[in-house]
């Protein structure tokens with residue numbers, strides 16, 4: 462892989478050189494009169510650590526990388542936007558996405574006036590490396606792989622991700638929001654070999670901090686330095702950094718929750734598969750199931766009317782009549798199953 466910084470938009474490269482040349486205070490001090498804060502207060506009166514030092518050290522240790530190989534975002538959604546802004550020249554470069562996949566890649570590209578190209582997944586929702594690579598040529602500068610994929614739950618094989626990363630001359634973003642639910646190994650192991658890979662993870666799903674907005678980008682330290690230069694300086698609040706530190710200390714408890722959710726996923730999958738009103742339940746490596754039913758709109762309305770909200774994904778390519786159902790607590794899953802297994806309602810929902 463050639464120098465990854467050569468992929469960065471030229472004006473960002475110049476801007477980064479300027480901002481890192483500024484000397485920041487780096488000694489010990491007890492009197493802080495530099496940031497126009499109110500000195501009377503008990504914690505939240507001070508701005509948060511802009512480089513998230515404590516959190517970065519803990520995440521690095523948990524993930525087996527160096528602290529300068531990761532950047533914390535206000536959710537991984539912020540990092541998706543930053544990556545597009547760093548690498549893609551509006552109206553010139555393009556991003557490549559798989560259909561169906563997570564919608565934010567397209568939203569962020571559209572907001573930044575960057576063209577979106579797409580390749581369709583196979584009928585079984587697997588992603589063909591050949592079709593990806595056959596579309597990965599200029600002006601495509603950045604490619605988004607979501608594994609396990611939202612909304613299908615399917616993972617790409619680690620060898621396939623590696624092959625894409627080695628073959629494509631642009632940036633390969635691997636979104637691993639659901640990796641904790643998957644048997645697959647993380648693409649983090651690719652980082653030492655492939656300087657063009659950025660791995661996104663989040664504390665929003667398995668770790669249970671969706672309300673706190675904490676996402677992580679892992680990449681070559683040169684890319685991380687650019688992300689840190691471009692991000693809003695105080696993008697993760699004191700409260701959110703503390704919540705993330707606390708959650709990561711309780712990883713035994715979270716591991717147990719993930720195990721339970723995976724076993725509930727398989728229980729839901731087999732019970733739903735047995736229903737005559739269900740056509741297909743896609744095998745999932747995430748904490749949700751994509752379920753093809755005879756009439757998704759009718760089932761969605763039926764469930765809503767009884768206080769159970771799922772996501773209708775029917776408008777996405779290949780997802781006609783598909784609902785995406787998040788795995789809940791055992792009691793929540795029982796409530797869903799009780800509604801759908803009721804024979805009276807099955808007649809109502811049948812074609």
Ligand SMILES: *Cc1c(COP(=O)(O)O)cnc(C)c1O
Nearest residue numbers: 536537538563611638663665676
């Ligand atoms: C939920 C989700 C995210 C969002 O993560 P945040 O850290 O909450 O912004 C990113 N990618 C995918 C594929 C997701 O499903």
